[in-house]
Amino acid sequence: MGRQELIDNLNKALACELAGVIQYSQHSYLVTGTDREVFKGFFRDQAEEAQDHAEVLGDKIVALGGVPTVEPAMIRQSVELKDMLSQALELEREAMAAYMAAWAACDDNDLPQKFWLEGQISDEQMHIEELEKLTSERTAKAGTERIVLREVS
Numbered sequence: 001m002g003r004q005e006l007i008d009n010l011n012k013a014l015a016c017e018l019a020g021v022i023q024y025s026q027h028s029y030l031v032t033g034t035d036r037e038v039f040k041g042f043f044r045d046q047a048e049e050a051q052d053h054a055e056v057l058g059d060k061i062v063a064l065g066g067v068p069t070v071e072p073a074m075i076r077q078s079v080e081l082k083d084m085l086s087q088a089l090e091l092e093r094e095a096m097a098a099y100m101a102a103w104a105a106c107d108d109n110d111l112p113q114k115f116w117l118e119g120q121i122s123d124e125q126m127h128i129e130e131l132e133k134l135t136s137e138r139t140a141k142a143g144t145e146r147i148v149l150r151e152v153s
């Protein structure tokens, strides 16, 4: 564990966020049909969020004495909304792995960095859960017997 390992993992997360800016922007340009009404704005918002996260990471990496990467991670492309959403989930999971590795690289007593990362990880997890719902990978598992239709008398 050490400062360099922390910086390297933050740079991996930064590469994912930079990829997110480009990938989400391209998907906002490419989405067509009636889905465009909703998903153009959705992808633009995601691109903005990735940009915000990239800025925070870049500032943090310099604060730790590192140099922020200028190389984005792999950018996934598609013209099909279903694939765009799956690709978004893959990218967000890749980013999560980097954030988690950065957390694990923190010294045990480096609580300020850990607390900061926990806030980032918490945001990313909510984002992943939303994408899992959008791709229907995550659904409520309540049995139908638990859903009781109230009779109207």
Ligand SMILES: [Fe+2]
Residues within 6 Å of the ligand: 017, 049, 050, 053, 095, 124
């Ligand atoms: Fe992010």
